[in-house]
Amino acid sequence: MxxxxxxxxxxxxxxxxxxxxxxxxxxxxxxxxxxxxxxxLEDRLLDFAVNIVELTESLPNTRSENHIAGQLLRCGTSPLSNHGEVEAAESRKDFLHKLRICLKELRETKRWLRLVGRLEKLGQPANLAVCSAEIEELIRIFAASVRTAAKKRERISRFSSLASSVGRWTSDVCLPAF
Structure with missing residues (x-):
């Protein structure tokens, strides 16, 4: 022993x-x-949302900039709240769906940040470089999470369908017919 x-x-x-x-x-x-x-990740999303708010506050108060700022504010801060929804998902399908919503909002934010960067009359707002760098990383993180969750969900659904078909087969073969 x-x-x-x-x-x-x-x-x-x-x-x-x-x-x-x-x-x-x-x-x-x-x-x-x-x-x-x-x-x-929640802290990163919170810091990103703060940077977006500060960026939108620094934009001039014109009709076009108000529109851009409003859109950027909505899509740039929503991943933070949607990530909270991801953490409280009711099923694997719901989890994956809410992760994809976060990814869509991040990609929309990237487009609006590119527009702000191209507007010559704005120059380069203070937080634009920080937001642009962070949005790239966040998109990569969420895209990888979506891929992983989708693969895991597919693997589980494939296994459960296999298990249910094996169960039907064994019950047909092993159980005597009455």
Whole structure:
């Protein structure tokens, strides 16, 4: 019989709730040893929305700039709230749908930012370069997330259809006919 050493190992305090979900309550030691998380996507979207608001506030108060600012403000801040909807999705299909909405809004924002960059009378607004760089990264992040979620959903649906067809086959073969 192989003996194990009596060393203390770091473990998580895991608590299972009545609804079957795992609730983690990490110890202070575990929290201190854990590497800090990378920049949270929600924080990035929040910072991006703030930059969009500041950019739209810096645009001149003319008829065309008000229209552009309004469109940019709506589509540039909506990924933040839509990401909250993604986190509260009711199904895998709903999750994927809401991720795609975020991606569509980000792509629309990119178009409006390009328009602002091309308008010569505006010059180069202060936050335009920051917003343009961040929108590219956010689009890549959300596009990769959509691809991953779609593949996962396809794999699961393929597996469930296979499992249901195997179940029908085994019930036809194994169960005696009455």
């Amino acid at each position: 192989k003996k194990t050493s009596n060393t203390q190992r770091r473990t998580l305090n895991i608590e299972w709730s009545a609804d079957g979900f795992c609730r983690e309550t990490p110890t202070e030691e575990y929290r201190n040893n854990k590497t800090p998380p990378k920049y949270d």
